[in-house]
Amino acid sequence: MRRFLVTTTRFLVVLALGAMAGGGWYLARKGFGRKWRGLVVEELHKHGVEASVRRLTLDPFRGLVARDVRIFDYKNRENTIAEISRISLDVNYAALLQHQPFLNAIDIRNAQVTLPLPEGADPKLPHAQIKNLHAHIYFPPEQIYVSQADGIFCDIRISATGQLIKRNDYKPSTEVTPEEWQRRLVILQRLVSELNQFKFSELPHLQIKFSGDVAQLENARVEGTLQTGQWQRGKYQAQKLTMTGEFADQTLSLRQCELQDDLGGFSASAIWRRPEDELEFQARSSLNLRALLESFGLSRLVSDITFLAPPRFEVSGTAKLGEGQPRWQALGHAVLDRFAYKGIPFLSANAEFSWDGERTMVRDILSHRTTSSNL
Numbered sequence: 186m187r188r189f190l191v192t193t194t195r196f197l198v199v200l201a202l203g204a205m206a207g208g209g210w211y212l213a214r215k216g217f218g219r220k221w222r223g224l225v226v227e228e229l230h231k232h233g234v235e236a237s238v239r240r241l242t243l244d245p246f247r248g249l250v251a252r253d254v255r256i257f258d259y260k261n262r263e264n265t266i267a268e269i270s271r272i273s274l275d276v277n278y279a280a281l282l283q284h285q286p287f288l289n290a291i292d293i294r295n296a297q298v299t300l301p302l303p304e305g306a307d308p309k310l311p312h313a314q315i316k317n318l319h320a321h322i323y324f325p326p327e328q329i330y331v332s333q334a335d336g337i338f339c340d341i342r343i344s345a346t347g348q349l350i351k352r353n354d355y356k357p358s359t360e361v362t363p364e365e366w367q368r369r370l371v372i373l374q375r376l377v378s379e380l381n382q383f384k385f386s387e388l389p390h391l392q393i394k395f396s397g398d399v400a401q402l403e404n405a406r407v408e409g410t411l412q413t414g415q416w417q418r419g420k421y422q423a424q425k426l427t428m429t430g431e432f433a434d435q436t437l438s439l440r441q442c443e444l445q446d447d448l449g450g451f452s453a454s455a456i457w458r459r460p461e462d463e464l465e466f467q468a469r470s471s472l473n474l475r476a477l478l479e480s481f482g483l484s485r486l487v488s489d490i491t492f493l494a495p496p497r498f499e500v501s502g503t504a505k506l507g508e509g510q511p512r513w514q515a516l517g518h519a520v521l522d523r524f525a526y527k528g529i530p531f532l533s534a535n536a537e538f539s540w541d542g543e544r545t546m547v548r549d550i551l552s553h554r555t556t557s558s559n560l
Contacts, residue, residue, distance in 0.1 A: 224281070225251060225274065228288045232324045232351060249274040264366045267298045267315075293320040298336070303370040313377045314338070327352050329399065339380035341411075342388045347395035349405075382418055389413035389426075403459075407432040419480035421473070422446060435459040448473040448495040457506075467501035493523035502540070515540045 222238045229236045239253035251274060256267045273292040281287035300313035320334035327350060334345040390412050397405025411428040424445040431438050437457040444451040449471030456465045474496050478484050502515030521534040 225249075225288075228286065231286065231353075232288065232329060234329075244273070249276050265301050267300055269293065269296050269298055269318075271296060288324055290321060290323045293318055293322075293334075295319065300373065301370065303367055303374055306374060310374065311377060311381060313373050315343075337388065339377060340383070340385055340388060341380070341391055343391045343393065345393040345395065347393070349395075349397055349399050351399040384417045385413060386415040389416075404435065405432070419476075421476040421480035444472065446473050446477075449497075462506045464504040464506060465502075466504075467499075469499045471495050471497045489527050491525040492521070493525075494521075496521045496524070513540060 222241045225238055225241060226236060235257040237255045237257075238251045239255075240251075242250050242252060244250045251272045252270065254269045254272050255265055256269065257265055271293075273294070274288060275290040275292065277285075277287045277289055296318040298315040298318055300315075302308065302310060302312060315336040315338050318334070318336035320336075321332045322334075323330040323332060329349040329351050331345060331347055334343075336343055392410045393407065394409075395405055395407045397407075408431045409429070411426070413423075413426045415425065416423055424447070426445075427441060427443045428439070429441040431440065436459065437455075439453070439455040442451075442453040442455075451468070451470040451472050453466065453468035455467075457463070472495060475484065475487055475492055478486055496519065498517055498519040500515050500517035502513060502517075504514070505512040516539050517537075519534075519536045519538065521531070521536075524531055524534070
């Protein structure tokens with residue numbers, strides 16, 4: 186009897202271990218069923234994240250893992266924001282079994298986030314992607330807290346941290362129309378195309394801090410700082426670029442924008458007020474202007490001028506953006522040393538000018554030919 190009991194116990198233990206191993210293998214390979222995936226999707230929805238999960242598996246080292254996750258616009262589920270291959274879920278299993286809120290946090294490691302292309306776009310175009318994404322996001326009561334998110338977008342390292350309020354009874358603000366959504370995708374794709382033309386000696390770093398309400402993201406507060414080392418676009422080379430800005434109270438403030446190249450520097454500041462759609466700006470430059478304009482395909486603006494020394498100018502003004510063509514108004518001062526206009530050489534030129542968006546008026550100009558005759 187003793188031998189029988191020992192043998193039976195061993196058999197039951199081996200059977201249990203085999204069942205656990207088989208169940209673990211099945212959950213790791215095949216995953217949970219539709220009901221469990223639905224619970225995870227519903228839990229994400231409660232925290233303000235609209236998503237779908239194709240597979241839900243159990244990893245022996247990372248716990249519950251959602252695979253092939255698609256994130257949607259929380260205001261319009263038809264708009265896909267991102268696709269993420271794998272997300273680890275920090276789950277309170279006791280709360281899960283009692284049908285209570287069970288998601289404590291999500292952990293994303295080395296993920297690739299792919300954003301959609303605009304409708305009708307060439308599928309061969311480079312997609313907007315965030316590579317090597319690492320993020321840890323907590324879900325305290327009625328909050329979404331991003332302790333740290335880090336990824337690479339178009340060879341720019343982006344780090345973000347912040348928190349959003351997400352009340353249980355929140356209601357989204359005005360929904361984004363399909364036309365507006367496509368317009369945003371077109372702008373994003375243009376940004377990707379432009380950034381892909383830059384070559385950086387080292388990864389630039391963009392740091393972002395944010396806070397706000399999920400139901401009113403247009404009223405969120407965002408602070409950003411961008412720093413780069415040497416970079417090149419076309420034949421133009423720059424030493425470094427530093428930018429700091431803030432969006433608060435629906436006002437975007439560019440507090441600092443400084444660029445340096447081998448000939449000079451550029452500094453600017455600007456304020457854009459979203460309700461009025463008005464822009465105020467001021468700038469000062471002594472950059473290698475021709476090389477910079479050529480790198481952006483704008484060399485026609487100075488096609489008749491040959492610079493032997495970097496031009497210097499200061500400009501300030503306002504713009505009413507709104508619908509249709511923007512209405513610009515600007516005042517400025519320009520100093521040109523050693524240049525040629527249509528082959529005619531000049532020693533220097535000083536000019537005061539104004540621009541109302543339709544025509545340029547030169548109020549005062551003094552030039553010196555190489556023969557010392559005044560014009």
